[in-house]
Amino acid sequence: MNTATILCRALLRQARLLPLAAFFISLPLSAQVPSLINYQGRLTDGSGQPVTGNRTMAVRIYDAASGGNMTYEETIGTVAVGNGTYSFRFGSGGAVVVSANETIATTNGTNQVFTGTLQGTPSSGTPSLSDGVYTWTASGGSSNSDAFSVTYNGTAKRFQVVYISQVPLAGRAIVASYDTTEAETIDASLANCEAYLALSVNGTEESTRTRLLAVPYALKAKESETSVDAQALVQQVGELQAETTALGTSVQTVAAALSANVTALQGQTQSVNATVSGLLAQFKVVGLSGTLAFGNSTNSGTLEISNSGFGRLAVSGISYPEGFSGDWSSGIINQGQTQFVNVTFTPTAVQDYSGDISVTSDATSGIGTIPVSGEGAKLVALSGDLSFGNVTVNVPSQLDFTISNTGTIDLTVSGIAYPRGFSGNWSGTILPGDSQSVTAFFTPTALQSYGGNLSIASNATGGSGLLSLIGTGRAAGVTGSMVTVAGGTLQISNALNGTAVSTFQIGKYEVAWGEWKAIRDWAVANGYSDLAGLGDTYPSGSADTLPVINVSWYDVLKWMNAKSEKDGLVPVYQVSGAVYKTGQSVPTLNSSASGYRLPTAAEWDWAARGGVSSQGYTYSGSSDVTAVAWYYDNSSDGTKAVGTKAANELGIYDMSGNVWELCEDNYDPYSLILTRGGSWNLNADICAVAYQSYYDLFPDSRYNYLGFRLARSSGN
Secondary structure, three states: OOEEEOOOOOEEEOOEEOOOOOOOOOOOOOOOOOOOEEEEEEEEOOOOOEOOEEEEEEEEEEEOOOOOEEEEEEEEEEEEEEOOEEEEEEOOOOEEOOOOOOOEEOOOOOEEEEOOOOOOOOOOEOOOHHHOOOOEEEOOOOOOOOOEEEEEEOOOOEEEEEEOOOOOOOOOOEEEEEEOOOHHHHHHHHOOEEEEEEEEEOOEEOOHHHHHOHHHHOOOOOOOOOOOOHHHHHHHHHHHHHHHHHHHHHHHHHHHHHHHHHHHHHHHHHHHHHHHHHHHHOOOEEEEEOOOEOOOOOOEEEEEEEEOOOOOEEEEEEEOOOOEEEOOOOEEEOOOOEEEEEEEEOOOOOOEEEEEEEEEEOOOEEOOEEEEEEEOOOEEEEEOOOEEEEEEOOOOEEEEEEEEEOOOOOEEEEEEEOOOOEEOOOOEEEOOOOEEEEEEEEOOOOOOEEEEEEEEEEOOOEEOOEEEEEEEEEOOOOOOOEEEEOOEEOOOOOOOOOOEEOOEEEEOOOOEHHHHHHHHHHHHOOOOHHHOOOOOOOOOOHHHHOEOOOOOHHHHHHHHHHHHHHOOOOOOEEEOOEEOOOOOOOOEEOOOOOOOEOOOHHHHHHHHOOHHHOOOOOEOOEOOHHHHOOOHHHHOOOOOOOOOOOOOOOOOOOOOOOOEEEOOOOOOOOOOEEEEOOOOOOOHHHHOOOOEEEEOOOOOOOOOOEEOOOEEEOOO
16 A cells, blocks of 8 residues: 655634645635645655656545545546656646534454544643543544543654554554644644545555644644744745835836946947948958869860959950960959859960969959960870670671760761771761760671771871770571471381471571580579689680580589570479579479570481471581581581581581580489480491480580580470
């Protein structure tokens, strides 16, 4: 249970409330309904610690003369308690209650009823019951003389009630004490006492001990003072108000005098300010700044003219040395402002220019000149990437480059010289700081590398007039264009005889290094990290048209998936339902995928023989092996550019010779793998279309005679 130590209590006496130290009232109270009252108090818990938080409080007034009947009650509502301290106002929202005996429940459940009043002024010692200090009866009407004792200390002016029995813990006395006013005023204060005040916290009225203290404690005043009534307090307030009014009048008089003095001072200050402003307006300071060393490659700069004085600066003119000019010459510059002037350097000869820019103004001080310099020069610069890469023989390709005039004098270009295989031309004048875009053409006439520098013929006195070009001639279509092969049935003398082949697509060329590297670079940037660096040992340019070799079966399948993704197709090869990008796993085929794959043995055989257009040749496209194949007799030193021999009946190249080609059929990484077509290091008979070879290859092995070409299912 929370125990409140009430710091301020109210005692209602006849028709007026006695003045208290923490009470403030403005109107007298009736005998039953109080006027508006400010109430302050302190709330502690059972261990005596101050309470913090919201509490619901109510005020009740009891009639002492009638035996404790409640005559007034008001619900205050929620009251904020901070560190034990709280306050509220009451007297306007309560209600008069009918008189009734008040039953006070002690902590052990025994009821006691207050039935008497305090009469007279006791002296030090133990007041007897006959003194009228208190009259108590326990429930049942028995004597209460053994329930408590009452003592009074006249020196300390303190009553003390000690409960001797009927307490929760036997042998422990519970002491309730309270202060009173001066002993000599007790009689005057309490002679006609009719009511006392009790406080309810969270629906529970404070304990009997605390509530009993409400009657005398409400009379507390400073020990050196006697109590005064409300009329005396109101009179004191009136006197204070009169003194305050008089003081206010005096303050107004003083304020009026001060205001007049301030007005006079303001007038004098304005006069002084006008005089000072006039003097300062005559003080004009000019300052020049800017980076005006133009060198041999800059034709424009900025001059800054600033007014750091107090008046308006009038500029009447600006003079420039030879070769320099500006876009502003006269005008007004206000205080603290800066005028920006664009200065242009226009040399007419290859020489040095210098001098001072001079500003004419009405400035009273400052520096009105600033040096400027520049160098007349004709400088040329070339920029652009003229790496053409692989270009089909006799098919022009074009790239742009830029000629820039980085000097300070007009640049005149009279012509451009190109190395063999490259062309283009332009002539004309380029102003300082400007540039000209020019188109260069590359038209290879042979399967070889081309390169060199183009050279600009001009009046430039400096700079670089050279720019490198590079390109490679390639056979038509080596970027992997596909041929659609109409389906049919194989009529041959091997295990594939009678095999039906559906329409499909197959690569016109064996995959070459140029295409491999382009797809590989995209693949590495998109999760195919295992392909990084594969093919870098074959230099770009001449090797770009050579068939891919020295890549493993794993490498080829990942590369095909990457090409499928890059071309917007669905990859064919999967591992655990995901696109095969990394690792060394034997993937499954998604038969409904639209992407690239290896051709089956039947598809390869059908395409190599010319499909429905077959002429029955021994080799793919001819019975003359030299016409259609690179093999040991004509290519014992290595592979050759794809597409440089004759095509077969379907327009497909190199299905005989150059490199063995991987096929798709039922690959088991621990058994034989089927390859077709022969290679550059073998005899002519092995390049025949009827020849089949099974190699005992591991999927991670790489060979310099084994390559591949693309295939796709036409229905997908």
